Amino acid sequence: MKSVLDFKARKGKGRISMSTAYAHWEARFLAASPVDCVLVGDSVATVVDGEPTTFATTPEIMARHTAAVARGLAGSKFIIADFPFLAVRKGIVAAVECASLLMRAGAHAVKIEGIDGHEDVVRHLVQSGVPVIGHLGLTPQSVNALGGYKVQGKTDASAADLLRQARAVEAAGASGLVIECIPAELARDITEALTLPVIGIGAGPHTDGQVLVFHDMLGLNPGFSAKFVRTFADGNKTVSSGLAAFAEAVADGSFPSKKESY
Numbered sequence: 589m590k591s592v593l594d595f596k597a598r599k600g601k602g603r604i605s606m607s608t609a610y611a612h613w614e615a616r617f618l619a620a621s622p623v624d625c626v627l628v629g630d631s632v633a634t635v636v637d638g639e640p641t642t643f644a645t646t647p648e649i650m651a652r653h654t655a656a657v658a659r660g661l662a663g664s665k666f667i668i669a670d671f672p673f674l675a676v677r678k679g680i681v682a683a684v685e686c687a688s689l690l691m692r693a694g695a696h697a698v699k700i701e702g703i704d705g706h707e708d709v710v711r712h713l714v715q716s717g718v719p720v721i722g723h724l725g726l727t728p729q730s731v732n733a734l735g736g737y738k739v740q741g742k743t744d745a746s747a748a749d750l751l752r753q754a755r756a757v758e759a760a761g762a763s764g765l766v767i768e769c770i771p772a773e774l775a776r777d778i779t780e781a782l783t784l785p786v787i788g789i790g791a792g793p794h795t796d797g798q799v800l801v802f803h804d805m806l807g808l809n810p811g812f813s814a815k816f817v818r819t820f821a822d823g824n825k826t827v828s829s830g831l832a833a834f835a836e837a838v839a840d841g842s843f844p845s846k847k848e849s850y
């Protein structure tokens with residue numbers, strides 16, 4: 589999958605796999621993998637920089653990571669880059685500047701959290717030729733308003749409101765939607781209600797695809813666990829044993845060998 593057109597064409601035609609990436613080396617692994625598409629997530633703040641929230645990212649930081657990922661993918665995958673904290677709330681000019689940085693860094697689409705109050709900005713970006721992916725449910729940039737990282741849409745009223753917002757994302761011209769941490773039945777209703785691909789994270793099995801954070805799915809995020817994360821590789825064990833073996837080989841003098849010396 590190399591473009592937003594490929595992405596949209598997959599609705600109802602086979603589940604879409606999406607991974608985050610923040611760096612060139614991760615992107616090179618992804619380029620050689622069957623994973624369909626890549627999100628340069630603002631989770632870079634928490635996963636890579638150890639921040640408590642995603643607030644620390646800026647358009648410039650996101651553009652730098654997007655450029656590194658785009659170089660690693662070398663045209664092989666569809667790339668979505670996150671609009672950072674509040675970038676969509678500073679008006680159309682600031683949003684266009686942010687989109688300009690991300691697209692010029694190599695993104696093929698931008699992801700924007702929420703919809704209420706910035707439908708016009710999303711519409712303007714779409715009309716400017718910038719594909720937009722929505723993000724609803726547990727939107728980490730609103731963690732304070734949501735009272736923590738909690739499952740959303742659990743009551744009838746909040747479920748109905750999320751369905752309304754999902755329709756508003758589609759009406760604003762978005763090309764897809766990420767829904768995070770909502771009940772599986774609500775995710776199915778949203779997926780069936782939209783003609784856009786709906787990608788879930790912590791949203792059960794009935795969406796058009798799944799996204800996971802690279803480090804979480806590969807066991808490279810020691811100390812982090814969540815009900816919705818499956819670790820598909822024991823990266824923690826592999827990395828830890830590699831580091832221990834390196835330190836031991838240095839200590840016992842077996843590294844570097846003659847072959848490894850000039």
Ligand code: KIV
Nearest residue numbers: 608629630631766799
């Ligand atoms: O930044 C991110 O990693 C995300 C995913 C959780 C969807 O937005």
